[in-house]
Amino acid sequence: MISWTAVYVLWLREIKRFSRARSRVLGSLAMPIFFMVSLGLGLNQVALPGLERNIGYLSFLVPGIIGMSLLFSSAFAGLSVLWDKEFGFLKEIMVAPVNRLSIVIGRVTGGTSIVIFQAIIILLFSFFLGFKFPGLFFLGLAFIFMILISLTFLGLGLIFASLMKDMQGFSLVMNFVIFPLFLLSGALYPIRNLPTSIRFLAYFDPLTYGVDGLRWSLLQMSSFPWILDLSFMVLFSLIMLGLGAFLFERQEST
Amino acid sequence: MEAIRVEDLTKHFEGIVAVNQIRFEVKQGELFGLLGPNGAGKTTTINLLATLLKPTSGRAWVAGYDILTERNQVRRSIGIVFQDPALDVKLTGRENLEFHAMMYGYSKAERQIKIKEVLKLVDLEDKADLLVEKYSGGMKRRLEIARGLIHEPKVLFLDEPTLGLDAQTRRKIWEYIKKLNQEKKVTIILTTHYLEEADYLCQKVAIMDRGVIIAMDEPQKLKDMLGGDILSFELENNYYSGRWQEKLKNLPWVKSFSWENNSFSLTTELGERRIPEIMEMARQEGLAIKSVHLHKPSLEDVYLYFTGRKIRDEDGILETRNQRAKRLSWRR
Numbered sequence: 257m258i259s260w261t262a263v264y265v266l267w268l269r270e271i272k273r274f275s276r277a278r279s280r281v282l283g284s285l286a287m288p289i290f291f292m293v294s295l296g297l298g299l300n301q302v303a304l305p306g307l308e309r310n311i312g313y314l315s316f317l318v319p320g321i322i323g324m325s326l327l328f329s330s331a332f333a334g335l336s337v338l339w340d341k342e343f344g345f346l347k348e349i350m351v352a353p354v355n356r357l358s359i360v361i362g363r364v365t366g367g368t369s370i371v372i373f374q375a376i377i378i379l380l381f382s383f384f385l386g387f388k389f390p391g392l393f394f395l396g397l398a399f400i401f402m403i404l405i406s407l408t409f410l411g412l413g414l415i416f417a418s419l420m421k422d423m424q425g426f427s428l429v430m431n432f433v434i435f436p437l438f439l440l441s442g443a444l445y446p447i448r449n450l451p452t453s454i455r456f457l458a459y460f461d462p463l464t465y466g467v468d469g470l471r472w473s474l475l476q477m478s479s480f481p482w483i484l485d486l487s488f489m490v491l492f493s494l495i496m497l498g499l500g501a502f503l504f505e506r507q508e509s510t
Numbered sequence: 511m512e513a514i515r516v517e518d519l520t521k522h523f524e525g526i527v528a529v530n531q532i533r534f535e536v537k538q539g540e541l542f543g544l545l546g547p548n549g550a551g552k553t554t555t556i557n558l559l560a561t562l563l564k565p566t567s568g569r570a571w572v573a574g575y576d577i578l579t580e581r582n583q584v585r586r587s588i589g590i591v592f593q594d595p596a597l598d599v600k601l602t603g604r605e606n607l608e609f610h611a612m613m614y615g616y617s618k619a620e621r622q623i624k625i626k627e628v629l630k631l632v633d634l635e636d637k638a639d640l641l642v643e644k645y646s647g648g649m650k651r652r653l654e655i656a657r658g659l660i661h662e663p664k665v666l667f668l669d670e671p672t673l674g675l676d677a678q679t680r681r682k683i684w685e686y687i688k689k690l691n692q693e694k695k696v697t698i699i700l701t702t703h704y705l706e707e708a709d710y711l712c713q714k715v716a717i718m719d720r721g722v723i724i725a726m727d728e729p730q731k732l733k734d735m736l737g738g739d740i741l742s743f744e745l746e747n748n749y750y751s752g753r754w755q756e757k758l759k760n761l762p763w764v765k766s767f768s769w770e771n772n773s774f775s776l777t778t779e780l781g782e783r784r785i786p787e788i789m790e791m792a793r794q795e796g797l798a799i800k801s802v803h804l805h806k807p808s809l810e811d812v813y814l815y816f817t818g819r820k821i822r823d824e825d826g827i828l829e830t831r832n833q834r835a836k837r838l839s840w841r842r
């Protein structure tokens with residue numbers, strides 16, 4: 257049975273910690289915004305193969321950068337369980353009389369709230385750079401994709417955090433899992449520009465469908481039908497969260 | 511029903527046997543001490559009982575619930591103060607307590623009362639709204655104890671609760687632990703390296719070493735096993751008389767006797783009552799006694815006796831063959 261108090265407590269904890277960590281707030285926003293400004297404005301005039309004429313590179317890039325921000329922040333939030341292991345706080349959470357699913361839900365909702373908040377700021381900033389407002393309906397669809405991306409990679413972070421004993425593995429996961437996921441996803445360029453063998457890999461990257469879905473919602477351009485993107489993202493998020501919750505429950509926590 | 515029942519509980523970590531087929535019971539309302547040198551397996555035992563670790567083999571019940579199959583019920587019945595820090599340092603002291611109380615289902619009004627009470631107990635009222643990362647080591651420890659005491663569980667585990675605290679605070683915590691045990695009938699399992707703490711608080715202690723329990727009883731009974739008090743007499747001059755030594759040795763109440771050049775000592779129960787008698791015998795013999803020393807066996811002696819080492823030593827002093835033989839014979 258899910259304890260909503262525990263969910264609320266853990267959600268609140270994430271929010272409090274985030275709001276106090278100014279450098280984390282700034283750091284998590286600076287990177288995507290730099291990307292958007294330098295790449296987006298710098299390459300805006302360049303005609304990228306595979307891009308329709310009427311869409312500038314900046315517009316193409318915005319959904320990709322939002323996807324990137326969601327990917328990194330969500331993975332980070334999932335992996336932050338490792339911090340709790342390191343500082344011993346996980347033990348305090350794990351002996352509490354609430355089932356593990358409540359703990360996972362609390363963490364995930366806390367993480368998602370923060371990550372979506374960041375994505376909104378990035379989106380607002382992109383309007384300021386000249387990105388066109390897509391209309392309320394499509395904005396709503398974009399939010400759904402954002403949430404699904406965030407859940408998927410929170411789940412992934414949770415999976416790795418549950419498998420690892422300490423923070424040693426953190427940068428390993430970031431460099432060898434998260435970064436490749438970002439580069440393969442088509443966040444920076446259309447994946448049809450990739451050689452077939454690598455493109456094949458991209459089809460296994462959840463972020464490919466996430467970014468494609470976002471691109472449909474915000475620009476009405478996409479490589480796959482949006483309904484396919486949506487179905488895949490729902491599937492990915494369910495699998496990742498399910499597996500993450502399962503492994504989190506199973507781990508020993510001392 | 512016992513508060514805790516442990517049957518052949520075993521935990522292996524990659525090649526190490528941290529806990530090896532231990533068996534014990536803790537009665538409801540008992541204050542039970544778990545003593546032993548570093549690495550003995552005390553914390554591992556507690557983590558197993560608190561459902562943080564899964565046993566390699568064996569079974570155990572806490573408050574009547576199986577630690578393997580009824581984990582949620584076990585968690586609902588216990589409280590724990592960990593040996594290692596387990597605080598969120600990015601939150602304030604009060605927030606740490608608030609979060610804990612909420613997790614345990616206290617309403618807002620109850621929380622306020624409880625938190626005020628425990629903050630007062632550990633003397634942290636004026637630091638409550640400071641981020642925990644700004645606390646000193648002792649303050650963090652006190653906050654953890656406060657947190658462990660917020661919800662009054664049926665079974666409370668305290669893993670070296672007073673480690674690193676000043677004498678005054680330690681006393682206060684002792685009194686609170688005692689009160690909790692006596693008034694609220696909380697069953698308490700305490701590990702400690704302060705033997706006077708165990709002696710003062712615990713109704714029963716188990717001495718653990720290398721994953722096994724080597725002795726378990728009431729502190730007084732354990733002390734009695736050592737054969738009573740040690741009386742030592744220091745003489746003014748060197749003296750030797752075989753006849754007189756025989757006489758002392760054959761007194762019915764003397765359990766053991768040893769003699770050196772200018773001193774002798776004997777083991778007996780109720781040592782203080784025997785002093786006048788010995789003094790009188792010595793006077794008749796014409797011996798001048800310079801000083802008398804009475805040593806009541808402490809839990810420390812018991813501990814040394816069973817483990818063959820002082821409690822603070824990392825790896826233990828090398829045991830003498832004698833000590834080892836004694837210890838092993840007690841193991842049975």
Ligand SMILES: Nc1ncnc2c1ncn2[C@@H]1O[C@H](COP(=O)(O)OP(=O)(O)OP(=O)(O)O)[C@@H](O)[C@H]1O
Nearest residue numbers: 510523526528546547548549550551552553554555
């Ligand atoms: N997570 C772990 N992984 C591997 N080995 C462990 C782990 N936890 C404990 N051990 C080992 O198990 C043994 C018992 O450790 P434990 O922490 O239970 O001792 P302890 O009696 O609490 O000691 P101390 O008085 O130092 O707290 C030690 O040899 C320790 O190295």
Ligand SMILES: [Mg+2]
Nearest residue numbers: 552553554593
């Ligand atoms: Mg320990």
